[in-house]
Amino acid sequence: MAKEIICAGFGGQGILTTGMILISAGMEQDKNVLFYPSYGSEMRGGTANCTVKISDKLIASPNSKHPDILLTMNTPAIDKFEERLKPGGLLLVNSSIAPDDRTYRDDITVVKVPATDIAAEVKNPKGANLVMLGALAAHSELFSVEYMEEAIVSFFEKKGKGKFNEKNVACYRRGVEGK
Amino acid sequence: MAKVLLKGNEALAEAALAAGCRFYSGYPITPQTEILEYLSWRMEDVGGEFIQAESELAGINMVLGAAAAGARALTTSSGPGFSLKQEGISYLVAADLPAVIVDVMRIGTGLGDISQGQGDYWQLTRGGGHGDYRTLVLAPDSVQENADMMAEAFDLAEKYRHPVLIASDAAIGQMIEAVEIPEFIEHDIDKFDWTIKGCKKGTEQRKIQNIYYTHPDYETYLADKYAEMEEQEQRYENIQVEDAELVLVAYGISSRVCREAVEAARAEGLKLGLIRPVTLWPFPVKAFEEAKAAKAFLTVEMNILGQMVDDVKLATCGKYPVDHYGSIFEIPEYDGIIEKAKEMLKKGEV
Numbered sequence: 325m326a327k328e329i330i331c332a333g334f335g336g337q338g339i340l341t342t343g344m345i346l347i348s349a350g351m352e353q354d355k356n357v358l359f360y361p362s363y364g365s366e367m368r369g370g371t372a373n374c375t376v377k378i379s380d381k382l383i384a385s386p387n388s389k390h391p392d393i394l395l396t397m398n399t400p401a402i403d404k405f406e407e408r409l410k411p412g413g414l415l416l417v418n419s420s421i422a423p424d425d426r427t428y429r430d431d432i433t434v435v436k437v438p439a440t441d442i443a444a445e446v447k448n449p450k451g452a453n454l455v456m457l458g459a460l461a462a463h464s465e466l467f468s469v470e471y472m473e474e475a476i477v478s479f480f481e482k483k484g485k486g487k488f489n490e491k492n493v494a495c496y497r498r499g500v501e502g503k
Numbered sequence: 504m505a506k507v508l509l510k511g512n513e514a515l516a517e518a519a520l521a522a523g524c525r526f527y528s529g530y531p532i533t534p535q536t537e538i539l540e541y542l543s544w545r546m547e548d549v550g551g552e553f554i555q556a557e558s559e560l561a562g563i564n565m566v567l568g569a570a571a572a573g574a575r576a577l578t579t580s581s582g583p584g585f586s587l588k589q590e591g592i593s594y595l596v597a598a599d600l601p602a603v604i605v606d607v608m609r610i611g612t613g614l615g616d617i618s619q620g621q622g623d624y625w626q627l628t629r630g631g632g633h634g635d636y637r638t639l640v641l642a643p644d645s646v647q648e649n650a651d652m653m654a655e656a657f658d659l660a661e662k663y664r665h666p667v668l669i670a671s672d673a674a675i676g677q678m679i680e681a682v683e684i685p686e687f688i689e690h691d692i693d694k695f696d697w698t699i700k701g702c703k704k705g706t707e708q709r710k711i712q713n714i715y716y717t718h719p720d721y722e723t724y725l726a727d728k729y730a731e732m733e734e735q736e737q738r739y740e741n742i743q744v745e746d747a748e749l750v751l752v753a754y755g756i757s758s759r760v761c762r763e764a765v766e767a768a769r770a771e772g773l774k775l776g777l778i779r780p781v782t783l784w785p786f787p788v789k790a791f792e793e794a795k796a797a798k799a800f801l802t803v804e805m806n807i808l809g810q811m812v813d814d815v816k817l818a819t820c821g822k823y824p825v826d827h828y829g830s831i832f833e834i835p836e837y838d839g840i841i842e843k844a845k846e847m848l849k850k851g852e853v
Contacts, residue, residue, distance in 0.1 A: 347681075348508060351508060356680075357680065359679035361677060361679075384760050385756075385834055385836070386678045386834065
């Protein structure tokens with residue numbers, strides 16, 4: 325199994341944290357993992373993206389030309405990366421932000437989740453990325469839904485932020501449900 | 504020790520401490536600033552000295568002072584800042600002082616830009632400062648090697664009393680991988696008989712100065728020192744080279760993509776191999792002895808001029824065509840490398 329994932333959105337939406345959670349989950353399963361952030365003259369509120377690779381084999385390039393999964397949290401992220409997604413790949417869309425009438429490639433699976441709205445509803449506005457991770461777990465073979473949840477909980481606990489886990493899990497589970 | 508997730512730059516910084524480095528002085532520049540940032544708090548934990556210098560020049564010269572006192576001293580930079588350190592590196596060489604200098608390469612001449620590049624090969628391998636010298640250069644290809652090479656770099660520096668350079672790049676520095684930090688070792692700064700630390704009246708005074716002034720047989724000394732390094736310190740990794748029709752030659756970030764290219768090409772019946780120089784100087788000429796079936800060589804580097812081509816031609820005595828697959832804005836992709844390899848083999852260039 326070799327999976328390539330690009331996570332993209334606005335700075336501040338937890339894009340880089342999402343990538344870190346994914347590689348932490350992979351490392352705990354003794355996979356080879358790689359995280360490559362976009363970096364540069366970035367600014368708060370600007371775009372952020374990172375590439376994540378999780379594999380049983382050695383990982384070569386830190387870039388992903390044709391990712392298996394694209395986790396997007398805003399419209400510019402879809403504009404930038406949709407065409408690179410592998411045929412048959414999974415596109416996760418934050419439908420709180422991306423317009424309803426937007427059309428997508430017909431050779432990919434598109435899953436729309438109102439992540440920003442759900443995060444606001446469970447009073448965890450910074451947890452929209454975890455809603456997206458819920459959708460990712462539910463619609464891909466990457467990690468089981470249960471394992472992904474454990475990985476999120478353990479990630480924040482290790483960072484000394486375990487007290488937020490109740491609300492984090494609430495976001496995640498709503499993402500798994502997709503609504 | 505368990506594996507942890509660290510950026511290449513952070514792993515390098517932590518591994519420097521593990522290797523006994525207790526003196527760091529440098530100046531921030533992307534894409535290596537995490538090394539300073541990390542050491543600015545972590546060096547204190549281990550009782551060492553961290554100094555954010557007023558410039559790269561100050562940074563390298565403080566390293567020279569610390570090395571003269573026997574400390575394992577480190578400075579790091581990238582592109583423009585690395586150029587500023589060249590004078591100090593030349594002085595380290597002149598005074599037979601060990602130190603480790605890291606260049607986390609970025610793109611471009613002049614100020615260039617902050618994205619990944621491999622354009623400093625010539626500067627790294629030819630002796631970037633003035634005078635008649637070269638330095639050992641190690642080229643890590645992963646976060647783990649960033650960590651593993653630190654102790655080796657300090658050991659080599661002390662073995663030869665010579666600065667050792669580490670040729671990292673922005674991709675290796677910025678990526679996060681699972682890494683095992685080597686065990687911490689103690690470095691005794693009094694273990695050498697040449698370091699200066701103040702002396703009592705009547706005892707022999709030690710001096711750190713250009714050894715040219717004092718060495719009884721300077722010419723032979725220099726020739727032997729470099730010959731020994733060239734003979735003893737070639738390091739490389741050969742991947743499926745023996746039966747390869749076309750051999751890729753690449754280091755650092757480019758070598759990772761070449762690994763992928765070798766595997767993908769062989770899956771479709773094209774016999775590619777890879778020589779990965781782990782030391783850029785001395786260039787691993789010995790690695791090429793295994794390339795018995797090779798018809799041509801292709802360097803893959805993140806620069807446009809093909810800076811390693813000359814070294815490959817020398818290593819193969821000019822007997823084979825050597826071409827270059829270069830990129831500067833993007834890390835090369837494996838399919839482009841395979842296409843170029845096929846072109847070379849088809850063209851009858853070979």
